[in-house]
Amino acid sequence: MLLGPALAVSAVLFAIGAAGVLLRRNAIVIFMCIALMLNAVNLTFVAFAQQLGTSGQIFVFFVMAVAAAEAAVGLAIILAVYRHKETVDLQHINLLKG
Amino acid sequence: MSWIGAHLVEIVFWGFGGFAVVAAPLFDTYLIPFEITSLLLLAAVVGAVVLAKRKL
Numbered sequence: 759m760l761l762g763p764a765l766a767v768s769a770v771l772f773a774i775g776a777a778g779v780l781l782r783r784n785a786i787v788i789f790m791c792i793a794l795m796l797n798a799v800n801l802t803f804v805a806f807a808q809q810l811g812t813s814g815q816i817f818v819f820f821v822m823a824v825a826a827a828e829a830a831v832g833l834a835i836i837l838a839v840y841r842h843k844e845t846v847d848l849q850h851i852n853l854l855k856g
Numbered sequence: 857m858s859w860i861g862a863h864l865v866e867i868v869f870w871g872f873g874g875f876a877v878v879a880a881p882l883f884d885t886y887l888i889p890f891e892i893t894s895l896l897l898l899a900a901v902v903g904a905v906v907l908a909k910r911k912l
Contacts, residue, residue: 816878816881823897831907
């Protein structure tokens with residue numbers, strides 16, 4: 759029930775997230791696109807959990823926890839980089855380049 | 857009316873994604889990963905505070 763449409767929405771969300779990570783330059787927008795991809799995968803888990811058992815739903819909680827940890831550390835890193843470089847434009851952030 | 861309420865309670869508890877259906881394996885089969893997740897979140901909070909401190 760509703761497996762096909764759920765997978766279609768999930769694929770669209772993941773494609774939007776991947777395109778945003780590859781095309782945008784703003785670090786905050788890229789961060790939001792990473793969260794979008796994670797939530798697309800969560801939607802896939804829940805859609806398949808309808809047929810394959812509850813384990814997929816349990817795993818969604820762990821994915822959410824890891825996403826929360828990633829968001830906290832990532833935002834802190836962006837904050838530190840902004841204090842150092844006065845910008846969040848990834849075009850101008852090349853601290854690791856030699 | 858009360859029959860509808862009982863039916864809704866049964867769906868919320870035992871339906872797809874209900875409380876009992878999701879919480880029982882989470883605190884039973886997956887208890888160890890659940891506890892490890894708490895350690896992960898603690899480490900993430902400490903790391904975020906250290907990284908975002910004004911004076912490193």
